[in-house]
Amino acid sequence: MSTSLLLLLVAIIGVIGYVAGSRRASVLANGKSSNLHSRPGYYGAYVGIWATLPAILVMVVWNIAAPTYINSTVRGEFPAEVQAESAATQNLAYGMIGAIARGLNLATPEEVAAIDAGGDVRAILAGKGVPLADQPQPYMIAAAKHLNEMNATSAMLLSVAVLLVAVGGALLAYRSIAARFRARNRVESVILVSLIVASSIAIFTTVGIVFSMASEAIHFFTMVPAHEFFFGTVWDPRFAAAGSGGTSGQFGLIPLLLGTLYIGAVAMLFAVPIGLFAAIYMAEYAGSKFRSLAKPLLEVLAGIPTIVYGFFALVTVGPFFRDLSAQMAGLATGNYQSFIQAQSVLTAGFVMGIMLIPYVSSLSDDIITAVPRSLRDGSLGLGATRSETIKKVILPAALPGIVGAILMTASRAIGETMIVVLAAGVAARMQLNPFEPMTTVTVKIVNQLTGDLEFTSPQTLVAFALGITLFVITLCLNIYALFIVRKYREQYE
Amino acid sequence: MNMMNEAAIEKAVDQKMNTVPYKMIGKDVSVYYGEKRALFDVNLNIRENTVTALIGPSGCGKSTFLRTLNRMNDTIDNCRVTGKITLDADDIYDPNIDVVELRARVGMVFQKPNPFPKSIYENVSYGPRIHGLARTRAEFDEIVASSLQKAGLWNEVKDRLHEPGTGLSGGQQQRLCIARAVAVSPEVILMDEPCSALDPIATAKVEELIHELRTNYTIVIVTHSMQQAARVSQRTAMFHLGNLVEENDTDKMFTNPDDQRTQDYIMGRFG
Structure with missing residues (x-):
């Protein structure tokens, strides 16, 4: 399942959660809004937030962690003589595997069969718009297939996990709705946190800029003495x-x-x-x-x-x-x-x-x-x-x-x-x-x-x-x- | 018997006030803000060395009338004044009259104390400086001291004349503004609800000051407080919906007004 489709599903679950949550709150209110701690919309928003926010967090974390894991697994499967080479060569090999993997995804089953039979991988993939720098070595094709498999598994697991978290979150939040439940305060604290995050982004960016410049500048000052730079007149x-x-x-x-x-x-x-x-x-x-x-x-x-x-x-x-x-x-x-x-x-x-x-x-x-x-x-x-x-x-x-x-x-x-x-x-x-x-x-x-x-x-x-x-x-x-x-x-x- | 007595006193007061000459004469004064008319042909005369109070419910035009007396309405966009206002014999809306000179003769104290963000000394010497009333340091010192004395502020601030005027308390700030107005030696002082931002003690001080100033200056004061009008003024004018309802001696106004609307307002039936 693609990421955008997954996001859409999560959003739909969120909307359903919102509607269900506010309905339930209205029912609890029994026609008298003073029975509730907050307005029904807040209960809905509470359920909606629980449905979407944790699911999106899982998605973000997964999308950072999974590629790293897959990368290291594939590299671990390199033949011993490749592992002995320099890091740059290994990076090249991994890049090529990635390209082959993309090409294999585009290729028809017949073409894949041809590749397995020892056909001209470079020519076949070039026909798919994936250029390769060199004729790949046999281990690369196996690694590329493994890469594809792992990616597919990861995507499937991600979909399941995200949907589970979304539905689970929505259900949990839905069940916690009660007349005296302080939904408004909870929702407002979520909004507060998002405001804080937004305002700190600018600050962290500034700090990041300073650090990136500072490290290069320090590098420069190891080559040219500071006094020659600051007081030099030429x-x-x-x-x-x-x-x-x-x-x-x-x-x-x-x-x-x-x-x-x-x-x-x-x-x-x-x-x-x-x-x-x-x-x-x-x-x-x-x-x-x-x-x-x-x-x-x-x-x-x-x-x-x-x-x-x-x-x-x-x-x-x-x-x-x-x-x-x-x-x-x-x-x-x-x-x-x-x-x-x-x-x-x-x-x-x-x-x-x-x-x-x-x-x-x-x-x-x-x-x-x-x-x-x-x-x-x-x-x-x-x-x-x-x-x-x-x-x-x-x-x-x-x-x-x-x-x-x-x-x-x-x-x-x-x-x-x-x-x-x-x-x-x-x-x-x-x-x-x-x-x-x-x-x-x-x-x-x-x-x-x-x-x-x-x-x-x-x-x-x-x-x-x-x-x-x-x-x-x-x-x-x-x-x-x-x-x-x-x-x-x-x-x- | 009692009735007769009261009537006699009333008459005596009336006569006493009626002998006082006019300082300013307003004839058929109307004010327009754009299309909207705020004052309708007001005929109101201000007597010399008298405190005249302008009262009336909010939006009745009393502040507007006050501001026509030194042409402060000129500073408001699309404000237009018709009719005639004289100060002594001069028509103050005559194109030949310099508004700067007019405002030196007719000073103003505002609703909220508005000292300049300068020292107390500079606040008071500001007017004399722009009008060239003094040249040497000693002359300025003299004006500042006497103005602050007249405003009853001297003893409180004489040791800190060079501290910022904004650091004083609200009541002191308002008296500083009065000193600032007095320093230019005006003939008339206009006060637009001068005590509305002050506590009762500061208000009492300012009212006492108004009493004292009356001997040297003609004072026109806008106020929302009927008690204040009764305490400080000799003449009272009542405005309603842009019209002058009644103008009379303060004593008569608060005991036996001519107009029913004045009666109602004073009794708190509207406003």
């Missing part, structure tokens, strides 16, 4: 030439970090004032009609993929700055030599700033709107103008939240990649001229991880060290932002 991860075998590159983080912070700072320079002003206008001055139109429009900016901003930078903004600078230089010195390069810190920062405007404005708008109306009235009632009210009462009250919003935006700026690739180039340079190209940590991560890779060289592993550095920086920024927001939140409560 980024030159030469890919080792064939045969040289040495780790001849230099992996200085400083130029990349400087580029990241520089471009991020330029972006914030554009995004923060514009975003904040827009937020103040939206929250304090704009009429409700204009606001309901303009706010979603502004937020559409946030939905544009960053690669599109990258195009914009590459095709429009970069050349515009270059031509503008050429004209300016021409007017000033008579020499039409552009001093802003098409790919530059300025271009990337400017376009990234535009991308960040909706983040700043939308977050700040929410924060400004959250300042209680009573504070506004208090200030206006004293004869302050709107602008004085905003400057002296609303912004100070909203400041912690706004700072938090800006820090969160900054961590986005630091993580941005596509705009930088297209607008500021990939040259890792250490300089402070905003009109020259620079690059960032994220761009170099992409660079190091594109192409054919071997995960043993520092040239590749450095990406993980960069990644975890970036992660720590943005994490600190976010934690600090949260801290600020928390610390000052009670101010006007």
